[in-house]
Every structure is written in C-alpha cells, then in structure tokens.
Amino acid sequence: MGLVREGARLVSIIGIGGLGKTRVAIAASHRAAEEGLDVAYCDVVAVHSAAEVALAVANALDVELPDSLSRRDPVDLVAAAIARRDWGRGTLLVVDNFEHLARTRAGEALPRLVSGAPRIQLLVTSRVALERPEELRVPLAPLACAGDDSPAVELLLARTRHAALAEAWRADRGTLARLAARLDGLPLALELAAARAHVVTPERLLALFDERLSLAVPGVEPRRASREAAVAWSFEQLGASAREALTRLAVVEGTLDLELVAGLLARDPQAALAEVEELCRFSLVTVEPGADAARYRILETVRDFALAQASPERVEASLDRLASTLIASIGARLEVLGSGSARLSADAARASFGRYLAILRRGLTTTSQVALADAVRVAGPLLDRLDRVGLVVVAIPLVLELMARPEVEALPFALRHDAATACAVFVGASGEPGPSDAFIARALAWTETEGDALEIARMRVRSSAVAAYHWRFAEVLAHGESLVGSPLLDRDPSLHLSHTVQLALARRALGEATWEEDGERLVAMLDSPAVTSHQQRQRSLLINIAYLAHQLGRTEIALDACDRLDAYVALDDLGERGHGARERARALLERGAVGAALAHYDRAIGAFGRGGPTREWTETSLDRVAAALEAGRYDEARSGLAATLPELVTAFDRGYHTALQHALLALLGGRAGQATPERTDTVEDSAFDAYVGVGRREGPRPARAAQDATSSFRVRQALRLLARAEALRAGDEGVIGVTLDGSGFRAGDAWVDLRPKPLLANLVGALTEARLEGLEPVGKEALGAALWPDERLSDEVRDRRLYSALSALRREGLGDAIVAHDGGFGIDPARAVMRVSLPAWPGPTGEVKRTRGRGRPRKRRTSRMMPTSDT
Template structure:
C-alpha cells in the first residue's frame, strides 16, 4: 500500500497570520531564482522556514501552477516520490516501480518551466532523495524551493541560511522584528486584554531570551491568554514546559519535540559533540572545540562542527579573522538536559571546559597587547560560567576564573567583578581552596569594593587578605594588602594613616616589580595633602623605575598622577604632556576606569587654557566612562570639574544638575571634595542672584574643608569669599578657578527668556506676553520638551531627529524619511507660534539657541 500523502496546499488560498520581517530574505530568494532553479532554505527548528516559503509562494505572480508539498511524514525515497507525484497530479498506479515513478516525476517537473514547487520539511529524507531531486535539474524545468534543517547533498542548489528574527530595534522602529512578531501573535491570542505598550521592555527582553526564534515566540504568545509578559519571562527557567501547546492548536505544538527531531537524525559522534557543546557560553573558537570536544571520540572536532552546522544545530559568525560557533539558547538548553542524563557527562565536559578557559585566561591576562584583550573579551561569558559552576567544579577553578575576570584587561564593570569574586569565594570563604588563591581573591574584591565606594567591606576583605599573607609568609600578598588598606584610608581622606600603611607595604615588599607601584601610592599620599615638593620627586622616581622594569601600567598611572599634581600646581605644559602620554598608554593597555580619570584632567587643562568647548567635550566623555565603570570617587571629582566648566560657559542649570549628582558621592567617597562641590553650588546661587544662599553654601564649604588637610581647596573657597589668594597657592588651578568664578557676572542676556511649563503644556516666546497652550498638540509638546531637556542635559548639542521622533511620537513605527518630515513640520509649527530664531538646526538635529535663556515654570 502506498504511503499516506502529506499536505498539498496552495499558499495563495487564504494564508496564516500577518507576515513580520524577513523582507531581505524574500529578496534573496527572488535573486537566487533569477540565477538558478533550485533554492534551499536551511535553518534550525522553529526558525520559520515554512512560513517564509509560504510567504514567498503567496507573493509569486500567478502566471502558472504553484504547488506546495509537505514532506513531514515522508521518510524514504519512495514516500518522497509518491508525495511529490500526488502534489503534481502525476498518476501513480499501484504496481508502478520506483524507477518509473522517479522518471514520471522528473518529466512532470521538466515540463513546466513556470511551475514553482515548494518542498517543505526535507530534512528527514535519505541521501537517495537528494540524488533524485538533483536529477530533476539535468534539463530545463520548474523552479523548486526546498525547506530543510540540513543542506542538500549532491544538488546544485543556492543555499540560503535562515537566522532567527533580529532582536535589535532599528532607529525609528517601535519594535525589533522578534518583538513585533511576539506582539502581533500575542494580540491574536489574548485580544483586547493585551496592551503591548505597558510592557515594552519586558517584551523585548522576552524576544531576546527566545533567540528571536519564531516558533518559540509563537508558543510564548499563546500563553498571554493566561499570563502577563513578566510571568512568561519569569518562567523561562522551565522553557520547554512553557513553550508548548497541549491542545495542539498550533502546527508545531512543542518546541522540545521539534529540536529532538533534529537531534535523533545526528550520527552518534555528532550527538556526543552536540551535547558537549552545551557547556560553552557566548560562543567558542575552534581551539576551544579541540580541547573540549576532542575527547568525545576519534572524530575531528572541525568535521563534527561542520556536520552540526549542516544540520542547523550550530550557528557560526562571519568574523573575517576567526570564526566563532554557538548554539541558540533553546537548542543549548535541550542539549544540557540530554547531557545531564548521561552519567558523569556534564561534569566531564564542564571540567574540560574550565581547564581550557582558565589556562587561556591566565595567559591572556599576562599579555598586555590589544589582541589578547580582544580575545579575553570574547571569552568573558565562558569564564563567568566557570564561576557559576563552582558547586560542580570546586572553588579552585572558580577562583582562578574570577581572578582572570577581575583583571583590568577583561574590561568588566567593577560591580560585575565584585559579584563574580563573591560567587567564587562563596559563603564558605572557599574552604579547601589554596590559601594564597583565596587571599588573592580577597585582595581583588577589596580593591574593587574601594572603587565602588564600599569602604567598610573593602577594609574587611583587605584585612583578611593581610592575615593570609602573614600566616603563609607570602610577602607579595602582605605588601599588596597593606597598600590596599592604605588606599582605602586615602579614599576617606585620612592621608596620614594611609601613608603609614604604604610605608609598611614598602617594608614588606620583596618583589622589585611591585616597588614602583607602592612608591606611587606613597607619593600620592603627599599629593593628597598638597605637599607637592615631596610628591613630585617621588613620582618622577616611580616613572623611572617602572619604565626600567617594563611595567607599563604603573608607568602610565604614575604619569597620570604626576600630571594631576602639576596641573594643580599650575604647570600646565608639563601636566598636559604627561596626561597625554598616560592616556595613550592606558588606551593601549585597555583600562576604561583610568582612561576616564585621565580624560577628566585633560579636560581641566583645556579649561585652564580657556578652551571651554574642548573641555566640555572631554568632560562628557570622561563622566560617561567613569559612570560605566562605577568608580565612585572618580565620578564625584569629574562631575565637580565638569560643573565648573559649565558655570564658566554660563550653563548654570546643567552645572547645578552635575553638582547635585556629585555631592552625595563626594560625601561618601571623598570627603575633601564635598567642600569644593558646596562652594561651586554657592557660585551657581550667586550667579542666579541668590546671594543669601550663596553665603550659606560658602560657609558650609569652609566647615567641611576644615576637617581635611587640603589647604589649596580652603584657599580657593576663601578667594570666592573675597580674600586675596595666598602667595603659596596663587598659581594653583583651584585658586585660579576661584578667581575666575568670583569675577563680576557678565551682564544679563538682552534676549528675553523662553518660558516653558515643566510638563510642556504651554510656552511663552521671548518678548511675548501671551502663553501658547500645547495641551492638545501632543507631538509638538513632546518635541519642545525634548529640546528643553537636551538644553539642560547636553547644552550646545543638537537633539537628533530620532530622539525628537521618540519624544513626539513614542512607539510609532515610522520610516526614516517620514520621521524627518514630521520633525521638520513640528519645528516649523513651533517657529510660526513664536520660536523663530529660538530653535536652530545643527549637525542634522535641532537645539534651542544657546543665546536664549530658558526658564522652566
């Protein structure tokens, strides 16, 4: 009896749900058919191959026959031929031989060169079906579009690899492609009860967690009848139970079964390699595959990876230097689940993975070149997962991985490093791990906590590291622990006690390479108390010794510190040269934290030379870097310095905002700067005419500074109060700044201000007595508020068209050309309403004229 035929349908008759995205893929299919007659769509299970083929067929001009053949239930050559014959209307007598059936099908395909035949779900067919398909193209005939999870063998097809939908939202688009499909299908399932605008961020995150895989998105959307988006996201730890439809109302009702179908088609060595690949995170290289998969059998890992790629179980990037491989999240979770069922399989694979990556990471950290840093950046997720597998692998490997990630070359934010070190140390303080390894981890976490402003926790970690250094007799750990304790005290402004710890560190130090770094810390303690005559020679000695030792990092930070002191002392030429050298070296080494600090002082150099435009640009960059790094003390200092430049530029609102942000950070992390921040707030108040508030702030600044040995800061505050600069500090940068800031305030603008309601509901144009209501003009209101916000937050910079579109028409999907037209129309309307000359165009965007004061009411 012949096999039961699969579905035969015409995609032009009705059709499934609204098609989302994939326009580029449709174009590629059309271009491929312009070059040849056989096109293959290849991709992982659930990626939407059938849906794309259906849409292409639906859009094909109805010039001739269109046939759609579902091969899901065909598992042999004869079943394949029979189902294609039925689809094409070829008579199939009961006694027909396979050879005759193949001939008739081939002739039918060759007879109509206007035919489009779609062969769906080809992957489970044997190689003989590939050969039969290839024979159809020995002479002219129909076009054939094949969907499959594996590549065709022996057929001269144009292969189009189909990736999941994009999870990145393009400018001007309300959703990413993946989120748009999720929203569209959720609305179909949940109806009016579903409001996508309430959970935009959750829906985008859910789309990312589902890999942008259309089947997974469809199955997740079906749950929105019962669950809110946040509930669906929270339950993805049970991914395969969530992503199924027990009622069978969807064509593919179970994501796990869909993946399992592909898994069982793999040969045993391919299955072993596939399961072992689930231990990787963030992709992996061929070298890593050799180390981790090489022990799974005798097959060459490269061949295994190629087979997995052919079966759409693996993805590969297109890096021109080195390819990286990965599994989609849902496929990886399936593999992890299967691997856990094999006795000892997960532990063996994870151990090989950990040994390889810890060794690689330690080698990369020891190299200072940019290539090593890029390689380390690629492997951060693999190293982090070793920490997360501490319970499986033990504390030793977890601590080593965490220490690699704690190195500046990894480029991770300090808050992340703190979490990783905490995970490696664990609640049991890494009991059973080598004591020196534990001590190093405590030293590293103590240092990171200092940068984050957690001084008590930092001190506790460093003191535990010191105790391990003493008990083991490791003088390097002991010296660095003393130095760390000194730096914590320095961060609190206790320079005297800090200096004592630095001196103890130098006494304990037995490593010549460590000595220049400790000398730099001692020198910094003198700089902290404005004892420049003692600090400067020590820093010059540090630079000489670190250059001789080849310690580029200490050499760079010593140049930075010496540049800061010379800048404070008023020697701008040498300061700028040293800071420039430091920035070049730190950029080469790769240290965003120190780069941010250096940029902030280079900005101060420009400010002292009168280049406010250059200074504001550098300050903005510095603050952004330090904010990303989370270095609290440096953030406070940079925000304060940025604010002083904004005051000099006349941007009092922006300056006040930065000073408000700096004050609590300074109070907690660098008390000596609290006083100068308060003084700068006094300057803002004075320039706004609030002389009483200014006097109060100046007094508070004096009181705050009296607790710290910073005579230069105190002298600067007294200059603001009207005192003459003391001779010892007359050329110092803070005193020079105070002299500039206390100068008579320039005459007020002759231009009347633009008055604007804080909620944007009305405005009053300069020189006008009439208020213009905007309550019913939502888009124009949003655009004007965005321009005012840009003026306050980024003075002098134009707001981009994309930002103004988002403000005026939030969430709308608008073509770029149409978006620009809308913004242009809104600006034109505002100008007609009285803001002609107030709204200016610059660098492809718009801004409020810097010459026009803006008052929020």
C-alpha cells in the same frame, strides 16, 4: 524574494526547527504571486521516498500522469510530464519540511523533476541543506531579543494580547526581553511560552526555566508541540560521535573558538573542525564572525536539550575537561593581560565570559576540592575581562558567594589569598568600593592568620590603594601613617614606593600637601638604589612626580619629569605612555600652550584606548573636552564629549559616571558664561543621540529608556544649570535667543511663537545656523533652496517670496536685526545670537505678544513644556 527575482532555480531556507521557515516561505510565495508568478505548495512531511516526492510534486503542480505510472520510474515520468507543459509566466513551487529527505535519493530527485522546465523555481524549507550544486542557501536567524521593543518582545505581546494575564505581560517588557533571550528568539518557543499567559506571569515563567520547564502544548502537531521536539529531530539525525561532541560543547555558555572546541573534544583542530561542521549542517551550532577567527555558539534551547540527554556523570566529566582546558591556558593569557601593548580586545574579553562563568558557577555547588580550586583560580581573570568592557558587576555577586564558602578556607593559603587580592584590584578599579573592600578584608584576614608582618603591610597598602581609587583619602592617611618609619618598608622597595606615593597624593587631595615636604620626598626617591635599579619603578615615580608637580603649581618640574619619562625610548607600556602624555598636556595647558596640550591629549587618548576604552581613556577624553572649551574650540569640545558618552553608557563603573557628572556640571553649567553657550547648546542633543546610538549598536532601545538612562547619570541636572545660564544671557536686550528646534525666538523681552508659521520658522533656522557658523550672509539661492526645496522657482518668484517672508519676520519682532549684505541676508553682526533650551516654552503662561495690524494684541497661550528632545 531577491534570489527568486534573479532567476535562482533552487533556493533553500535553512534553520533549526521553530525558526518559522514555513512562514517565511509562505510570505515569499505571496510576494511572488503579487509580482505575477504562479505559486504551488507541496508539504512533504509525510513523504518518505523519491517516488512519493515525485507524486506529491505532480499533484501540487496539477500535472496529468499516464496510466503506465505504476510500471515505470515515477521520477522520470513526472519529470517528462512537467517538461512537456508550458509554464507560461513562471511558477514558484514551495516544497516544505524537506529535511528528512535531503540526504536520500529524494534529495537528488527533487531538482531533477523540474530540470526540464526552466520556468519553474524551487523554494525549499529544510533543517539541513540539500547540498546540490545549484542550491542557494538562505540561513534563517532567530528574532532579535535585545531591547524592550525588539521583534521577539513584540511577538510575545501580540500573542498574549487577549490572555487572562495580558496586563501583567504588557507591563513588564524588561522581563519579556529576558524571557525572549532565554528562548533564543525562536518564534515557536516564543509562541509556546505565550500560550502560558493564561496561567502564569512572565517573571514566574522565566524563573521556571531554571528548572528546565517544558513548553509542551497538548493538541499541537508533535514536531511543533514543544521547543524540545523542535531540536529532537536534528539531534536524532546525528551520528554517535557528533552527539557526544554536542554534549561536551553544551557545558559552555557563550561562544567557543576552535582551540577550546579541540580541548573539550580531546581532538586535534582538524578533527574538531569536522565535528563542528557536522553540527552546523544540522543548524545545532551557529557561526559568528570574530575579530581574529570564527566563533561558535550553541543556542540555549539546544544546550538545554543536549545536557538533558546526558547523564550527570557525563556532564561532570565535560565540566572537568572544560576546567582543565582553561586552567592550562590561564598562565599564558595572564601574561598577555599584563602587557599594556597587547591588551585583550572587547570581543576577546566577551568571548571568555561564558567559559569562565561556567567554571565559577560550578564552584558554587561542587563538592570537589579540585573543582572549587579551579573556580577560585579563574575568579580574578574573569573579573579582569569583565572590567575591560565595563561589565564587572555581572560576576561580583557570584565571586563574593564563592569566596564566602567555608570550603574555600581549606584551599592552599597562596591560592585563596592571591585570588582575593586579584578580585579586590579588578573590582576596585571598576568603581565598586563595597565589594572591593570585602575582598581586601577577606585577603587581609587570611594574611593575618597565616602570613607574616610584611605581607600584612602589603595588604594594608593595597587597601589604601582601593580607598584612594574611590577618593576616601582620609582613610588612605589612616592606613598609611601607621606604616611611616616602619622597617618593613625597607624590606620591599616596591611597597615603600607605593606607600610614599599614596601618602603624597592623599595629602594633596585633602589640601595638606606641599612641594617642599611631599614633592621633594618623591624626587629624592629617584636617586635611591631601589628605584634606579628598576626601570618600571622609575617610570611610575616620574608619572606621579609630574602629576603632583602639576597639581602644586610646579609646571617646570612637571615638564622636566615628562622629558625624563620620554627618555625611555622603549616605552612599550601604552598605559605609561598615556600617563606621560596626559601629564605633559596638563603642564602645557598651564603655560597657555593650548595647541600643544591638545596634541598631547590626543596621544594619551590613543594610548589609553588601544584595545578598547578604559577609565583613563574616558577621564583623559573629558580633560580634553575641558581644554578645548577653555580654548574656545567649541566644536572640538562638543564632538569630543559626544564621542565619549557612548562608552560611559556601556560601563558600570561609578568612576566613569562621576567623571561624566563633574564634566557636565563644571564645563557646561559652571562655565557656561565663559564658554559662550551658543556653541554648547547642542550638548543636550549630543548626549541624547549618544545614548540612542548605543541602543542601536547593542539592539533597539526606545527613546524612553534612553532618557531614563540619561536621568540616572544626573545629566539633566547639568543641562538645567546650562539652561539657566542661557536664560540669563537670553534676557539681554542685545541677544537674540532661538529655540533648539527653531520654533520660536526671543528678542528683547518678548517671546515669538513661530510654530503656526513653519515657513518663518525655517527661515529663522537657516539664518541662525549661518550666524552661528560665521558672519557671512546667506545668499538668496541658498535661502530659496532651504525654504522651498521641492519647487523650481524663477529668480523673480523666489525673490518676491523671500522679500515677503523677510518682511513678515521683521514684523514679528526681529526688526532691524535682519540686514542685507553682499547680495544675501543675515543677522546683524552686532547682535549676539544663541540657541536656548529653556524649561518652559515660550515664556510665562499668558504672555502677551504685540504685533502690527488691526485689532487688539493677541494673547498666546503656551504649553507647559518646551518641545525639545527632553520631553
């Protein structure tokens, strides 16, 4: 309606069939009528020429035509008749279903019909643009599907409200969200699916889509009877070249960039772009903005239709082209992935999912050894990309199934061995010990069968690394001590270094390490020829020396190792730079140099977070939270934790979860007394808001789901510890405890419920906020604005009301805790104030609160649960 209000003469609503263009246009016409415009509607679905369009428009506008119409051009006659008429306050003409006329003479005739009547505006629905100079296009997008309360889910629920299986559909919103996503959020497809709610549950209907279920419904207009019919018209309008292009591109799940399009079409980028433009013109391909360049997506509905039109041989040939295109680029991509200064962004990683998954899935069923080898080859890069955005578990079952195929045994040893090893590394780094161990076991079995003793030793050290990553340090020692003194270590300096470091760190974790034995051994390795001749080994060893020295209380040695690490001017690896800064921060913290430590933590966080948060980024961020808390910088700790939590939510890494749990338990629970809980009381709100924030970024997520996610990380357990610590402190006679929402307070041994008195609750909230920020009193003007924001009061009226409210608050139990100072009011600086989040409100059921006044003491009944964000 905005474009209509601005006077646009020709507005077109563009989109693939089934998006609801007609409904949008009708809704806009209703709004136009409410705003004073006349509205006319013209459906041209059965019209096939410019003359018929002219007659249909004349009929819709109720224009009288001369008798000589049959002997002259109807377009000119109708245009003249329309121009002669006075259109008064203005008319909106809705022309529906114009796509089959857009590229004919009728497409040119439509704007000409109303060119002489500036008070007529056109609103056209079409699957393709009219491509007129005056046209303003409004592309229509599908309904959002993410989340249990998304518009697509709500539409399904509305359409199945009275179905025979309505209860089954209402009870399974998660499946409805997946079903909506499978249908691309197309309203027509959703309504056709809902029509099956009388005979099938949503879970079964979703499963049937894997068998290419048709949603055809009898008795409905053919072009709207199925989602396939909604695509068929657009497909039929394409030329042979564009049809072939769509079939080739349809093998890709997810998005494509122009480079991949060109490879699949075997065209140069300019010719490939021309094909994409043609597909976009018919709304069969959508364009999405990317970090560096545009990306192209084909809706699942279109993919299903396009692949159904192609023979199995053509689909197989398209998959071959996809595999060869990607395999050719893997070498270059792996070089980028291996460079810490050029980490792939999360957007770039996500862009690779669909392409690599297509090759991987093909490898599960193919009988071609070439296709199987391609699938095995991409397994590692796919897991690496998924690991970078915390979604590695998505592909683990597929990769395990692929590696278990007997046909893999026939592939070259180096290919399957390297693939299994890479899978173990990427899966292990993302907190999945079981699958990681399975990959290691398979690689080790292949190695013992076909490899030599040195390669077996390498695999055992890699297995130890996986075990160490998951804190199975006894297993590390069991693996590692079998290699102590082995001549195999002398044949591979890198293996020797990894083995020595693993043993030292495992012994430290088990409490068995000493600096004299383990630390000195690492320091001695710095002077070995194998290390001095290899800068990468030197840097890795220095990082581990700094860590072990810090853990064993050798702060000066740790700082010296960090100094030597900084001496490498060309620290181009951000990961090593981050590790060095983190170890320096830890050592400085031991010295008591908190400010310098926090600055180095910031450098480490910046290095680890380049290109997207990583496990190291998260752990370092939580370390910084601990340091800020210990230093009394509570606001920094609170904001740091809130900034870290959203990344934890989107990750499937158990290591992240463990780090979060330990941080909350140790920092907020165990140290609550030291960390003055009045400054950490909002951690609960920060955690909850962080989870909800992720929902907003990735799609709607209801509060219930956010709370469930919080529970799954045992955050509530940490918060209960904090609440108990707060409760103990709140029992102190000198402490005033105020609830998180300001609905009451505890002074001495009694709770005061202010929920029936919102004015006093607001006053307590304002005084509490000011007291927690500092010791300065709150001025009368500020209090007046907080308590009566919508009223313009004179100073006299304001002061009178304020004194009355303060007196009432004193009578409620605060007494002499409220003091006047410097023309304002505040809570006595000698009294401690804290916010509390107790599990029950406001105290034991039936607690008696005594007040001044007539009659007996009132007995206040309380609810069982405290009204916080947890309930």
